[in-house]
Amino acid sequence: MSKSTQNRRQFISSTGKAGMALAAMPLMAKINPMSSMNSITTLTAAGEYAQQPLNYGYAALEPFIDAMTMEIHYTKHAATYAKNLADAALAEKLDINQTSLKQLLNTISSYSVKMRNNAGGHFNHEMFWQIMKPAPATAPSGELAEAINKSFGSLDNFKTAFSDAAKTRFGSGWAWLIVKEDNSLAVCSTPNQDNPLMNVAEIKGAPILCLDVWEHAYYLKYQNKRPDYINAWWNLINWEFAQKKYAEAITKK
Numbered sequence: 001m002s003k004s005t006q007n008r009r010q011f012i013s014s015t016g017k018a019g020m021a022l023a024a025m026p027l028m029a030k031i032n033p034m035s036s037m038n039s040i041t042t043l044t045a046a047g048e049y050a051q052q053p054l055n056y057g058y059a060a061l062e063p064f065i066d067a068m069t070m071e072i073h074y075t076k077h078a079a080t081y082a083k084n085l086a087d088a089a090l091a092e093k094l095d096i097n098q099t100s101l102k103q104l105l106n107t108i109s110s111y112s113v114k115m116r117n118n119a120g121g122h123f124n125h126e127m128f129w130q131i132m133k134p135a136p137a138t139a140p141s142g143e144l145a146e147a148i149n150k151s152f153g154s155l156d157n158f159k160t161a162f163s164d165a166a167k168t169r170f171g172s173g174w175a176w177l178i179v180k181e182d183n184s185l186a187v188c189s190t191p192n193q194d195n196p197l198m199n200v201a202e203i204k205g206a207p208i209l210c211l212d213v214w215e216h217a218y219y220l221k222y223q224n225k226r227p228d229y230i231n232a233w234w235n236l237i238n239w240e241f242a243q244k245k246y247a248e249a250i251t252k253k
């Protein structure tokens with residue numbers, strides 16, 4: 001390990017502050033300092049590779065997700081994925097100025113397992129923070145609401161299908177709502193830090209919603225009761241952001 005890498009690791013591990021971990025990231029130069037979580041699509045390709053600030057405080061999602069879980073999840077788990085992704089990009093000579101994160105995920109089978117795990121881990125968590133906001137949740141509206149009704153019959157049917165995917169994902173992974181190539185909506189889940197943008201994914205599509213069902217996302221508050229965490233999470237959905245992702249997905253086709 002190089003001295004600079006070692007120093008960076010020591011720096012990150014010695015701080016509990018998201019902003020400090022962010023400052024330690026090696027790929028920050030091209031990030032627009034005015035960017036927020038809701039304008040992440042304006043980031044440069046290189047900027048997408050760095051952890052972005054949270055739009056809310058660690059305690060903002062209480063009582064559904066506790067502050068300690070959020071702080072550890074953001075400053076330790078997610079920060080580490082971003083850091084390891086940066087390390088893998090350097091080691092594998094990935095041109096992050098020219099390769100968007102989505103392009104990387106679309107071609108992930110050409111890279112190492114380290115790149116796969118950490119590119120997925122970084123992308124998934126960045127989306128996860130944005131898809132949540134402090135309660136109370138609103139409801140989906142507009143085109144997304146219509147698409148959910150068309151694909152699942154009702155919002156309740158969709159929630160049941162999504163919750164079942166999250167509950168039954170064995171071990172660690174994620175549940176997803178995606179737009180498939182034919183513009184229909186589907187629910188699926190992925191193992192580990194894989195996601196539906198990866199060319200290795202069993203079911204591919206553009207992510208609209210995602211739920212982290214790794215134990216690190218809920219164990220402090222919910223222990224082995226993953227279904228309780230899933231039920232609570234529905235109170236935190238940022239449907240406006242989901243609608244934005246849906247509009248982007250169907251427009252780009």
Ligand SMILES: [Fe+2]
Nearest residue numbers: 077212214217
């Ligand atoms: Fe996580």
